[in-house]
Amino acid sequence: MHGRRAHRTALAASLVTPFLLPLWAAGPARAHGAPTDPVSRVVACSPEGGDRAGSACRAAVAANGAPFTAWDNLRVAGVGGRDRQVIPDGKLCSGGLPDYRGLDLARTDWPSTRLTPGGTLTMRYVSTIPHTGTFRLYLTKPGYDPAEPLTWSDLPDKPFAEVRDPALTHGAYRVSATLPEDRAGRHVLFTVWQNSSTPDTYYSCSDVVFPERQNEEGEQRRAQDQGQAQRKGKGEKRERERERDRERDRDRGTEPTPLLAGGAAVLVLTGGAALALRLRRR
Numbered sequence: 202m203h204g205r206r207a208h209r210t211a212l213a214a215s216l217v218t219p220f221l222l223p224l225w226a227a228g229p230a231r232a233h234g235a236p237t238d239p240v241s242r243v244v245a246c247s248p249e250g251g252d253r254a255g256s257a258c259r260a261a262v263a264a265n266g267a268p269f270t271a272w273d274n275l276r277v278a279g280v281g282g283r284d285r286q287v288i289p290d291g292k293l294c295s296g297g298l299p300d301y302r303g304l305d306l307a308r309t310d311w312p313s314t315r316l317t318p319g320g321t322l323t324m325r326y327v328s329t330i331p332h333t334g335t336f337r338l339y340l341t342k343p344g345y346d347p348a349e350p351l352t353w354s355d356l357p358d359k360p361f362a363e364v365r366d367p368a369l370t371h372g373a374y375r376v377s378a379t380l381p382e383d384r385a386g387r388h389v390l391f392t393v394w395q396n397s398s399t400p401d402t403y404y405s406c407s408d409v410v411f412p413e414r415q416n417e418e419g420e421q422r423r424a425q426d427q428g429q430a431q432r433k434g435k436g437e438k439r440e441r442e443r444e445r446d447r448e449r450d451r452d453r454g455t456e457p458t459p460l461l462a463g464g465a466a467v468l469v470l471t472g473g474a475a476l477a478l479r480l481r482r483r
């Protein structure tokens with residue numbers, strides 16, 4: 202069935218909207234919910250995940266020993282808001298449930314969704330059995346390292362969004378929120394759905410990627426450099442002196458902020474070093 206396969210692939214590769222209906226229709230009879238956009242690990246790696254699943258999902262299923270067929274059943278009874286006391290560090294994405302332990306793998310290649318800092322997020326949280334309750338959305342702090350296991354200290358104390366009993370439309374809850382402005386690179390959107398109509402709390406990890414900030418600053422620096430090239434003369438000499446100062450500072454370990462650094466400093470402070478530096482300065 203080549204044609205059908207290709208069709209399904211196209212569906213899976215497109216955005217979540219066309220993906221929602223088959224996923225919802227294919228869900229287990231006793232089903233509850235999980236985020237489909239930004240797609241959660243459990244949904245992306247479920248049998249309905251399609252082409253989103255990659256090596257991270259294969260590793261997760263292998264660690265699990267079984268496929269994530271019950272993608273909507275990641276729930277823990279009786280937590281009652283004591284998430285940090287009940288769910289152990291390093292096991293946030295599985296809710297500490299052995300059946301979902303593959304979701305806790307510390308990897309940098311989980312299927313992810315691109316987000317814009319400061320933008321509006323509308324989470325779609327598919328539900329086949331409606332419950333009342335409160336959604337709490339957390340984003341890992343600036344400087345989060347996806348290569349390390351996710352711990353509670355990676356998350357701010359307070360969620361960036363908390364929504365009680367959002368509308369359930371077309372089989373999904375919609376949770377709208379303004380995203381923090383200070384995130385760059387890969388992060389985890391951690392969603393807690395504490396039911397009020399059942400004793401259960403649902404946990405999910407959605408991997409999200411914000412633009413790397415050094416690209417933006419690179420643009421600004423290029424613009425600055427162009428301006429400097431046009432001014433030249435005295436300014437150029439002063440810039441050379443400043444550059445020498447900066448090199449001395451660097452040798453002493455007192456680095457300038459990358460935003461103010463010009464020319465050679467930009468070449469030196471690339472990638473992770475620049476990012477780490479910027480995070481430390483915030």
Ligand SMILES: [Cu+2]
Nearest residue numbers: 232233330332
């Ligand atoms: Cu349920």
